[in-house]
Amino acid sequence: MFIRELDVRCCNVTDDGIEWLFGQCKSIEELTTYDTKVTRKGVETALRNLPLLKILHPNNGLSVIEALIAIHQNASVCAKYALTELAVEGNSNDPLLSGYKNGHLWRAASLCPFVTHLEIDINLGVTDSDLLGLVVLEGLSHLKLVDHCSYEESNEDCCITFDFGLAPLLKARGSTLKSLELAFFRPSVRVRLGIVTECCRNLKRLVLDTISLTRTQTKSKTEWNQLELLKLVDANACYLPHHIEELLLLSPHTLKKLMFEYSDNVDDDLLRQLFQFHSFNNLEELVFDSCSSVTKDGINLFLTGENSLNCLSVCDCELVSEEDIENWVDKAEKNNWDFRFEEVHDIDE
Numbered sequence: 001m002f003i004r005e006l007d008v009r010c011c012n013v014t015d016d017g018i019e020w021l022f023g024q025c026k027s028i029e030e031l032t033t034y035d036t037k038v039t040r041k042g043v044e045t046a047l048r049n050l051p052l053l054k055i056l057h058p059n060n061g062l063s064v065i066e067a068l069i070a071i072h073q074n075a076s077v078c079a080k081y082a083l084t085e086l087a088v089e090g091n092s093n094d095p096l097l098s099g100y101k102n103g104h105l106w107r108a109a110s111l112c113p114f115v116t117h118l119e120i121d122i123n124l125g126v127t128d129s130d131l132l133g134l135v136v137l138e139g140l141s142h143l144k145l146v147d148h149c150s151y152e153e154s155n156e157d158c159c160i161t162f163d164f165g166l167a168p169l170l171k172a173r174g175s176t177l178k179s180l181e182l183a184f185f186r187p188s189v190r191v192r193l194g195i196v197t198e199c200c201r202n203l204k205r206l207v208l209d210t211i212s213l214t215r216t217q218t219k220s221k222t223e224w225n226q227l228e229l230l231k232l233v234d235a236n237a238c239y240l241p242h243h244i245e246e247l248l249l250l251s252p253h254t255l256k257k258l259m260f261e262y263s264d265n266v267d268d269d270l271l272r273q274l275f276q277f278h279s280f281n282n283l284e285e286l287v288f289d290s291c292s293s294v295t296k297d298g299i300n301l302f303l304t305g306e307n308s309l310n311c312l313s314v315c316d317c318e319l320v321s322e323e324d325i326e327n328w329v330d331k332a333e334k335n336n337w338d339f340r341f342e343e344v345h346d347i348d349e
Contacts, residue, residue: 261291310337
């Protein structure tokens with residue numbers, strides 16, 4: 001039996017059923033077991049019996065980490081696995097995911113040298129030492145760090161720091177990163193833009209979602225010469241105008257998608273300033289979602305026909321009217337622009 005991809009989500013599959021299947025087929029490279037009865041034991045069975053397995057989507061993100069640790073502790077020889085994705089996902093209040101132990105992440109990473117995609121919910125107890133251990137992932141290209149903490153926890157100190165956890169990781173592996181997403185960091189974790197810029201020069205995708213930023217003191221000599229998508233989400237008004245200016249200054253003419261969400265500090269004056277040093281010639285998609293300060297005048301700066309813009313999404317921006325959107329549609333038709341207007345949820349990042 002030759003199967004490369006197996007998806008048994010929502011099926012009545014158990015650990016015993018998975019074990020029988022793996023005895024018949026060793027060629028599986030991608031396995032999904034969402035909403036099944038497969039436990040960590042089944043995940044261990046998959047890792048032991050599928051030498052080509054690269055992508056594993058279990059019922060919860062910790063079972064792969066814990067399965068790797070269990071196998072390693074009971075093995076006389078330290079095996080390596082073909083996995084290309086690892087995730088520590090969930091919420092620390094979820095009983096299924098409350099068993100994370102410090103050090104397990106980097107130990108699991110040391111067993112999976114081919115990992116390129118890494119997603120971590122740091123609120124589960126991930127520490128600076130865990131992040132430092134990830135430097136062994138020489139091919140890391142996609143990194144997502146999210147702090148899914150409760151409102152009560154948001155004013156508490158986080159288990160990680162930027163200077164002693166994230167910054168050393170970026171200095172060691174930032175040059176291989178193509179995508180970086182940092183979301184919902186607590187105020188105690190202040191991200192230094194200068195270090196992100198200097199260490200992550202090859203980024204194609206950058207998402208900053210409600211985090212605290214520290215402005216670079218001196219003008220950076222580095223630009224993101226490959227950056228295609230920049231998304232700024234600012235639910236707590238963390239980003240001051242100079243932060244946004246700096247980010248756009250570092251974003252070269254390769255930028256194709258620009259997305260602002262809950263960014264009340266983005267207004268017409270700021271957009272005018274941005275156009276003083278950025279032409280946006282290659283911009284193809286522009287999103288304003290829940291931006292209360294921007295008006296049609298600021299958005300009109302992008303609608304000149306002199307760039308590559310072909311998709312505009314404006315949603316829940318209280319100073320933009322239905323009449324404004326209708327006028328943009330008429331203008332696009334009049335100028336024969338290959339242009340479409342979409343709801344934000346239709347935009348693919």
